Amino acid sequence: MQRVLEMLAKMGNEMVDLKHRVSEQSDTIRKLSATVYKQSTIIQGQEDLIRGLEVQVQESKEEFRQQLAQLTQKLNASGEVTLSSGARATFADIARTLPASPPTSLSSVAVPRKQQTASDPLHCTIDTSRAIETEMRAMNGQETWRDEAELQMVKEAAQKTAVEGSRVMRDQLYPVRVDNANRTAILDAEGNVLPGAIEALSAENRVTIGKISWLSKRESGKAYGSMVVYVTKKSDAERLLEGHYFDLAGESATTYVFEPRTGPIQCFNCQEIGHKAYACKKQRTCGKCAKVGHHHRECTAIEPKCVPCGGPHESFSWKCRMRNPNSDA
Structure with missing residues (x-):
């Protein structure tokens, strides 16, 4: 009888331990369920954001098409796009015709020019991946977010909604x-x-x-x-x-190793220091002779003159004292 009682007591203790283990497992399962629900909510929010961005990009696509159509009509009406006739040579054409010995000047290899017409397709490059990535970072409060799997998802979403003629830029070159x-x-x-x-x-x-x-x-x-x-x-x-x-x-x-030179901001429209060409409202000034009205590629002047410092060199030269204060020119 005593032995039976001991066995019953032992079984009771084991049952108590088993109940504790079951309770712990239940708590773990509840925590995992809460985590899964939270992740599902985040994923759903990201999917909603992507759908919203797809709608915005679709609207932008239609707007770009209208702008391109208007621009094409203006070009057709003006009839001012006239370049030299002939098809433009490709890299493969030039590679096949390269001489065995290096040419002494550019005149030794003739390259025909392209005829540009108003009906030629127009193209634009739109970096949509960075905009979408920024929105997703802000949504999760993670400005430094850089998860590769989610970044790939962003790129795929941007590519699906890309305007014809656009492409999603890579992160870095x-x-x-x-x-x-x-x-x-x-x-x-x-x-x-x-x-x-x-x-x-x-x-x-x-x-x-x-x-x-x-x-x-x-x-x-x-x-x-x-x-x-x-x-x-x-x-x-x-x-x-x-x-x-x-x-x-x-x-x-x-x-x-490429070591880019740095210098002050310079406008390549008027050649002056302190602003860029897209914001310039002045007349075009030649970067070679400093005269108004033509581009430096069209310039026939012999003596160069710098617009920023007035020196005897081109305005974009590193001899310019304004662009390069350490220059002896």
């Missing part, structure tokens, strides 16, 4: 300076990047290039110069810099 670059393989006769050059150089160097900027003077006539290529991945930029070379239409250029 990584610049690499390229010296000894064959100018005729990059620029046309007007100093613009050849169509298809970015895609061809991306494939040739196994990277993705976002844009190309020519650093050397476009009017100098030199066959070789420097440029900056902006790649989309940091690892690709590091690889190009470690290798110290850049493939360019069968030739090899040299890579360096």
Whole structure:
């Protein structure tokens, strides 16, 4: 009898322990349920925000279409868009016709020009991803939010609602300076990047290039110069810099770290210091001769003159004492 009582007491204790464990598990389940509900609420809020932004972008899309239609009508009415006839050469065309030895001047490679008509499609680039990302950060009170999965969701939402002719910009581009670059393989006769050059150089160097900027003077006539290529991945930029070379239409250029020069704000419409061209209400002033009424690319003057400091050099030169106080010019 005593043994039976002991067994019953032991079973009673075990039942009490089991009840405690069940109670603890129930509390854990309730907490997890509350967390899941909270996350579901946040996700629902984000989905509602994205739907609202989609509606706004759709409205903007219609507005852009109307503006483009009005602009096209004005161009058709004015009939003032007249450029030289002929199709514009592409990067592939230039690469096939490059001479075996480097040309001594730009005149050795002829590049036909493009005929621009009022019916040509107009394009714009709209960075919608950053605006949506900012809204989502503010909604959650996390200004430093940078979760890659949610950021990808934002980009996909922006791409779905993008206006025709627009594209969602990448977060960051990584610049690499390229010296000894064959100018005729990059620029046309007007100093613009050849169509298809970015895609061809991306494939040739196994990277993705976002844009190309020519650093050397476009009017100098030199066959070789420097440029900056902006790649989309940091690892690709590091690889190009470690290798110290850049493939360019069968030739090899040299890579360096790009160190952009900084200086005061300058207007490239009137050439004066202190504001930018988009806010300028003055007449166009030549950056080469300092005279009003024409662009420096059209200038035929022999003696240069600087607008900011009056020195014997171009207004955008680093010899300018206003742009570069340490200059001896």
